[in-house]
Amino acid sequence: xxxxxxxxxxEVSLSPQERFEEYLQSRGKRxxxxxxVILETVFAQHEHFDADGLWEMVQQAGHQVSRxxxxxxxxxxxxxxxxxxxxxxxxxxxxxxxxYPDHDHLYCERCHKLFEFQCEELERIREAVAREYQFRAxxxxxxxxxxxxxxxxxRRRPRRLELV
Amino acid sequence: xxxxxxxxxxEVSLSPQERFEEYLQSRGKRxxxxxxVILETVFAQHEHFDADGLWEMVQQAGHQVSRxxxxxxxxxxxxxxxxxxxxxxxxxxxxxxxxYPDHDHLYCERCHKLFEFQCEELERIREAVAREYQFRAxxxxxxxxxxxxxxxxxRRRPRRLELV
DNA sequence: ATTTTTGCAAACCATTTGCAGCTGG
DNA sequence: CCAGCTGCAAATGGTTTGCAAAAAT
Numbered sequence: 001x002x003x004x005x006x007x008x009x010x011e012v013s014l015s016p017q018e019r020f021e022e023y024l025q026s027r028g029k030r031x032x033x034x035x036x037v038i039l040e041t042v043f044a045q046h047e048h049f050d051a052d053g054l055w056e057m058v059q060q061a062g063h064q065v066s067r068x069x070x071x072x073x074x075x076x077x078x079x080x081x082x083x084x085x086x087x088x089x090x091x092x093x094x095x096x097x098x099x100y101p102d103h104d105h106l107y108c109e110r111c112h113k114l115f116e117f118q119c120e121e122l123e124r125i126r127e128a129v130a131r132e133y134q135f136r137a138x139x140x141x142x143x144x145x146x147x148x149x150x151x152x153x154x155r156r157r158p159r160r161l162e163l164v
Numbered sequence: 165x166x167x168x169x170x171x172x173x174x175e176v177s178l179s180p181q182e183r184f185e186e187y188l189q190s191r192g193k194r195x196x197x198x199x200x201v202i203l204e205t206v207f208a209q210h211e212h213f214d215a216d217g218l219w220e221m222v223q224q225a226g227h228q229v230s231r232x233x234x235x236x237x238x239x240x241x242x243x244x245x246x247x248x249x250x251x252x253x254x255x256x257x258x259x260x261x262x263x264y265p266d267h268d269h270l271y272c273e274r275c276h277k278l279f280e281f282q283c284e285e286l287e288r289i290r291e292a293v294a295r296e297y298q299f300r301a302x303x304x305x306x307x308x309x310x311x312x313x314x315x316x317x318x319r320r321r322p323r324r325l326e327l328v
Numbered sequence: 329a330t331t332t333t334t335g336c337a338a339a340c341c342a343t344t345t346g347c348a349g350c351t352g353g
Numbered sequence: 354c355c356a357g358c359t360g361c362a363a364a365t366g367g368t369t370t371g372c373a374a375a376a377a378t
Contacts, residue, residue, distance in 0.1 A: 005296050030332060030377050051368080066335045071368060087251050090342085090367065106299050117293050121285070126308050129281050132169050134313035135270050142306045144290050149298035194352055194357060215342080230360045235343060254342070254367085 005117035012099040016043045023080035037063045038073045048095045048114045108148035169281035176263040180207045187244035201227045202237045212259045212278045272312035
């Protein structure tokens with residue numbers, strides 16, 4: 001039997017690059033070398049990442065972009081709907097948003113990795129609760145914390161510094 | 165019909181004070197004037213609060229406690245199970261834990277207030293997803309974001325400074 | 329040519345920490 | 354008395370900002 005919580009695909013018409021271009025043009029902003037490099041780096045992989053991790057990836061790819069520019073660009077990418085932000089401890093973690101379905105997360109407290117799953121029932125619950133409280137819901141976050149399969153199997157290879 | 169997501173009561177045998185005393189004694193720590201003042205202030209109300217808000221409450225009650233002591237004591241109260249922490253934006257928000265049932269939250273993006281509700285189905289989903297991913301779950305957070313009834317009704321009285 | 333963007337250094341803000349003096353038991 | 358605690362000031366760490374130089378249109 002298939003994983004009943006697997007993510008379903010979402011079709012999109014524009015590439016992230018095209019979408020970002022449109023976003024920039026619509027606000028009189030410019031496509032710079034740095035923004036291009038950051039955009040490429042962000043969409044060259046699918047893992048969750050934070051500003052500092054992204055900065056390192058950019059460095060290692062041999063490009064020179066300052067940290068402030070990374071932060072500024074991340075805000076723009078979020079603003080234009082390409083990225084989605086999540087606060088984990090004192091760190092902001094990003095994931096692809098454009099072309100990705102809404103989903104929720106399992107968070108491993110040992111290796112600090114995030115796993116994604118999709119569950120329609122959550123939306124149902126959200127609506128039911130919102131109705132009860134006359135709340136105008138426009139989103140939710142469901143994070144299950146615990147220890148992932150790998151880490152449970154004795155292998156303790158910590159992945160990043162403490163995130164929580 | 166009753167609110168089906170209302171919180172059910174939980175009985176406890178010790179008062180927060182007693183429990184804190186036990187916690188302190190068990191670690192060779194001392195009950196100081198400051199810790200007593202903070203504990204009283206924390207359990208004199210039931211709202212969610214952050215370190216700075218607590219510090220102000222203490223001040224306004226006419227007591228002198230330093231910010232570092234507030235932070236240190238909050239960590240102890242969390243450690244001993246009296247308080248529960250939640251990260252909201254870049255701020256740590258606390259709520260009573262001892263004597264309170266597990267629950268989840270509605271978060272109003274307008275007035276930044278938190279509302280609580282209880283929904284057993286969430287635990288079921290948590291377990292089902294965890295099983296699928298061979299994840300050892302030991303908790304979850306479900307936060308519904310949106311606008312609360314009051315704020316929807318045109319009254320915009322912002323409550324605190326920006327939390328997200 | 330004009331306006332936006334960048335990089336640097338400094339500012340910020342919530343939280344933590346080193347340390348000398350104070351205090352609870 | 355002495356270990357543990359407090360307050361102060363300074364450090365921390367992630368993120369933002371002011372500003373002058375550089376780049377995009």
